[in-house]
Amino acid sequence: MNQLLRRERTYGAGTESEARCAVLPDSRRWAVLLAVLLLTPFTAVWLMQLAYGVPPWAMPLPAAAANALCIALLYWPLCGLTGQVRRCCCGIHIAAGAWGAANYFVNLFRGTPILPWDFSALGTAADVAGSYRFVPTWQMCLAAALAAALVWGLRRKQVRSKLRLTGWKARLGLACAGLACLFFLLPTSRLGELGVVTDVWDPAGSYRASGCLATFLRNTEFLEVDKPADTSPEGVDRLMSQASGPAGTAAAPERPNVIAIMNESWADFEFFGNLDLSESVVDYVSTLDNGVFGHAYTSVFGAGTSASEFEFLTGNSMAFLPSGSIPYQQYVLEPTYSLASLLKEQGYSTLAFHPGTRTSWQRDRAYPLLGFDSFKCGDDMDVPQTMEHGYVSDQSDFEQVIWELEHKEADKPLFLFNVTIQNHGSYTVEDYPAEVTVADEPGKYPMAEQYLTLANKSDQAFRTLIEYLSQLDEPTILVMFGDHQPSVEQEFLDKAYGVTQGEMTMEQYMGKYQVPFVVWANYPLPEEVPQVTSLNFLALYVLRCAGLEGTAWDNFLWDVQEQLPAMTFVGYTDTSGHAYSHLEQNEYTGLIEQYRQVQYNNLFGGRDRREQYFSLRAGQ
Numbered sequence: 001m002n003q004l005l006r007r008e009r010t011y012g013a014g015t016e017s018e019a020r021c022a023v024l025p026d027s028r029r030w031a032v033l034l035a036v037l038l039l040t041p042f043t044a045v046w047l048m049q050l051a052y053g054v055p056p057w058a059m060p061l062p063a064a065a066a067n068a069l070c071i072a073l074l075y076w077p078l079c080g081l082t083g084q085v086r087r088c089c090c091g092i093h094i095a096a097g098a099w100g101a102a103n104y105f106v107n108l109f110r111g112t113p114i115l116p117w118d119f120s121a122l123g124t125a126a127d128v129a130g131s132y133r134f135v136p137t138w139q140m141c142l143a144a145a146l147a148a149a150l151v152w153g154l155r156r157k158q159v160r161s162k163l164r165l166t167g168w169k170a171r172l173g174l175a176c177a178g179l180a181c182l183f184f185l186l187p188t189s190r191l192g193e194l195g196v197v198t199d200v201w202d203p204a205g206s207y208r209a210s211g212c213l214a215t216f217l218r219n220t221e222f223l224e225v226d227k228p229a230d231t232s233p234e235g236v237d238r239l240m241s242q243a244s245g246p247a248g249t250a251a252a253p254e255r256p257n258v259i260a261i262m263n264e265s266w267a268d269f270e271f272f273g274n275l276d277l278s279e280s281v282v283d284y285v286s287t288l289d290n291g292v293f294g295h296a297y298t299s300v301f302g303a304g305t306s307a308s309e310f311e312f313l314t315g316n317s318m319a320f321l322p323s324g325s326i327p328y329q330q331y332v333l334e335p336t337y338s339l340a341s342l343l344k345e346q347g348y349s350t351l352a353f354h355p356g357t358r359t360s361w362q363r364d365r366a367y368p369l370l371g372f373d374s375f376k377c378g379d380d381m382d383v384p385q386t387m388e389h390g391y392v393s394d395q396s397d398f399e400q401v402i403w404e405l406e407h408k409e410a411d412k413p414l415f416l417f418n419v420t421i422q423n424h425g426s427y428t429v430e431d432y433p434a435e436v437t438v439a440d441e442p443g444k445y446p447m448a449e450q451y452l453t454l455a456n457k458s459d460q461a462f463r464t465l466i467e468y469l470s471q472l473d474e475p476t477i478l479v480m481f482g483d484h485q486p487s488v489e490q491e492f493l494d495k496a497y498g499v500t501q502g503e504m505t506m507e508q509y510m511g512k513y514q515v516p517f518v519v520w521a522n523y524p525l526p527e528e529v530p531q532v533t534s535l536n537f538l539a540l541y542v543l544r545c546a547g548l549e550g551t552a553w554d555n556f557l558w559d560v561q562e563q564l565p566a567m568t569f570v571g572y573t574d575t576s577g578h579a580y581s582h583l584e585q586n587e588y589t590g591l592i593e594q595y596r597q598v599q600y601n602n603l604f605g606g607r608d609r610r611e612q613y614f615s616l617r618a619g620q
Helices: 002-011 013-023 028-050 061-082 085-110 118-130 137-153 157-162 166-181 189-194 203-210 213-225 232-242 305-314 339-345 362-370 395-405 446-470 490-497 505-511 535-546 552-564 589-604
Strands: 258-261 292-297 349-353 374-375 414-420 477-484 514-521 532-534 569-574 579-581
Touching: 002 579, 013 339, 013 535, 013 579, 028 061, 028 085, 028 203, 061 085, 061 166, 061 189, 061 213, 085 118, 085 137, 085 203, 085 232, 137 157, 189 213, 189 305, 232 477, 232 589, 258 305, 258 395, 258 535, 292 362, 292 535, 305 339, 305 362, 305 414, 339 349, 339 414, 339 535, 349 395, 362 374, 374 446, 395 414, 395 514, 414 514, 505 514, 505 569, 505 579, 514 535, 535 552, 552 589
Parallel strands: 258 414, 258 477, 292 532, 349 374, 349 414
Antiparallel strands: 292 514, 477 514, 569 579
8 A cells, every 4th residue: 555655646746846836936936927027018019010011130129028017017017917928928929920910911901000990980881891802921831830830839738837826816916017117108108208200291201210109199189289389369360350361352153053072092203204104194173274274282291091081171271180190080070160051151052962971971961061062972873883893983982073063053153072982992993904004114014003093094094084074054163182292112202203202302292292283274374373282271262263251260271371382291382492300490380370270260269169160151
């Protein structure tokens, strides 16, 4: 019997030791446990950056520590709450890698990585996600292999027994340690001490240099709109009392129909003079009789359609709002002045039409607040739909515009605001024929050539619309403009601009945000329209050419654009064409601050909002 007991103790020693290890601390177990707890935040950060496409060693150690604190804030409390260090370690690595990959794809498709306010536009993103091709990079594949190796390695029985927390004191301490990370992360400006720097002009670059997670956290600082120095209504009164507006009254037919078309991703790369295309994609629209073809600056590149329509409709500038913010979802939360509300006051029927999803950018909520009587989406179209690379074609879109003119109230002019969708990215649809190519390098830029083919179809469809309007008995004025340039191969963009982004001057950099516009009417245009402006000023010229009255706010904007013909989030230009960054102080700083002051009262004035400046009736 004694021999049997001795044998049992001998052969059972491993099992007994293993069980004791699971509950009793020893130096070896704690060493492994502490190593996993301390190293995981850093290895997860490096895996995240690798999935984003950046070598982990390219990020300075202080910035890596800042990102590690962000991960520890989540990882340590999870370990403390569950006691499952191994599972939490695996999960946090997978989540970090997924975050890095998500930022890579979002940046690839629209030109900027994920920003805090993007989460309010998840529905819009889901609507268009099916048109993009998600092809993993070799860095993502490597990151996935490393994560799989980690999961496999931590499944070993000897490791599992060491990565388990059972004592409530240790678990509580670990949870508190995670929460203590907040001391280093809040306010988020503290991250700057660790080298985490945001760059509103190159957010992708800041994510590479400072990490996808810590930089994302720092961008939350832009969720709050900067207030002007003077927010008093009396200050707005003083500024508005000095507004004079345009001199004289433009000659035009009484209350013509007004058609405004924002053409998705419409760009004029030929303007820069560096491309030789197999055929021009703006040859018709740029040579219209009784039309003015020019260029306007926008505040977004590659995406952000709703920001452009917000600027055009309201005259507000994204220059005074956080980078990448979505006005329809963040700021248009109550009745807001727009071109629609102004024309509605003057007896117009106001209709918005977009052949996409009704809820994209929450247009279904924003348009009524902007003064539109009705809103039609793709499901409401009255004409047959033809498709181009997965979206409703401009040909069908413009046929719906014609249908609306033919079915409008006979004794009431129509204001129709149309946002097209044909040219929406991505430009990677397989077997889509490239009918327009880069003549000296055909096939080298397949995304760009797919886009150029679509833009050429827009030009052809526009001819059909103009031919119809030319025969229309009712006076009608039309403006068409782009919302932003498309996100295509960077090499093609460098070729089109004639310079790489790193070598651009301020004027050249603003060229990335330049889109074409055309103003045309079936009656003689009363005055010359400038060939350079920005979207927040463009509607002023439409009103002028239509002979329509504007508000005091419109008069104020007119005075601003006489000194600064173009102003966007990126920068602004003076009458000589010189471009400036908003970061510099100069003779225009005071005027820009006045613009900010009146716009702030318009959007955020609340009870102090001076309604009389943003409405004809209130001002009477």
